[in-house]
Amino acid sequence: MNFTFDLGDGAVTVAVRSPVALNDRQWHHVRAERNVKEAFLRVDSLPLELTEAPPERPYRLQLSSQLFV
16 A cells, blocks of 8 residues: 655655555555654554655645645
């Protein structure tokens, strides 16, 4: 599962690899967050995947079109 975002200076992807298929017709708990310091993705009880934000990266969304989640 991937969490990809682009704040205008290129896409960043945080990926969680699951040892079992996630398309098992069951509900899964997903938490994706991007804040000033980092972005992370957690799926169910799998280990948290985290990437640190470079210091030059903008920290606010300035949308010129719709936001899709």
